[in-house]
Amino acid sequence: MSLMQVSNLGKSFGGVKAVDGISFELRAGELLALIGPNGAGKSTTFNMVNGQLKADAGSILFDGKELVGLKPREIWRLSVSRTFQIAETFASLTVVENVQMALLSADHRLFSMWRKAAAYKRDEALGLLEQVGMAAQADRPCSVLAYGDVKRVELAIAMANKPKLLLMDEPTAGMAPRERNDLMALTKKLVTERNMAVLFTEHSMDVVFAYADRMIVLARGRLIAEGKPHEIRDDPKVQEVYFGSGKTFEKLKKSREVA
Known part of the structure; x- marks a missing residue:
């Protein structure tokens, strides 16, 4: 059964239809990639789902x-x-305080920026950091972390809300190849453990094809293809509209054959 159903979604800016009547579904326990060339309507769609x-x-x-x-x-x-x-974190707060702030918000509690949240659900915050491999750095300020570690903290912050749906906007942007794969492997693990759904946009096709369960492809505001990664890779319309000659897909295909 679908957790989310998007039906005939549309958004215009002036006379330009940024999103033109797209429909798709997302199930619990599924990673759905939303891809397309620049100007396809990905960010607009993503931001409508997020409000x-x-x-x-x-x-x-x-x-x-x-x-x-x-x-x-x-x-x-x-x-x-x-x-x-x-990545969105409070650089002046420690790693664990960032997660505690998210727990405060999830519990609908008021807080003051001038009063530390050090006593609030610290054990639960540490547990979330343990899940993303950041417990050992819990008391370090976020300002001194490597960017890949900041991304992990941001994921722990998102998990504080016990999400049924996680929206990830370019989750691996600015990360080295190994960091990209580590973060997405961790996300995949959390999806399985928590049976949550993930909708993510991503420009790194190696990440998309390695971790997405399904993909939807937009072009000029319209949905042009939907299916499993191998179906999208072999779709002539996607190759023509999104990738031109399709060389990107052929490269990915050959790399998997070698592997």
């Missing part, structure tokens, strides 16, 4: 609730978390 943009038309049903018209904080409280292309 940062309001759809002009269509519906986004999540766990039986309509998301269109809700604010990002209201969507967060429905157990929808998000990570960003540029």
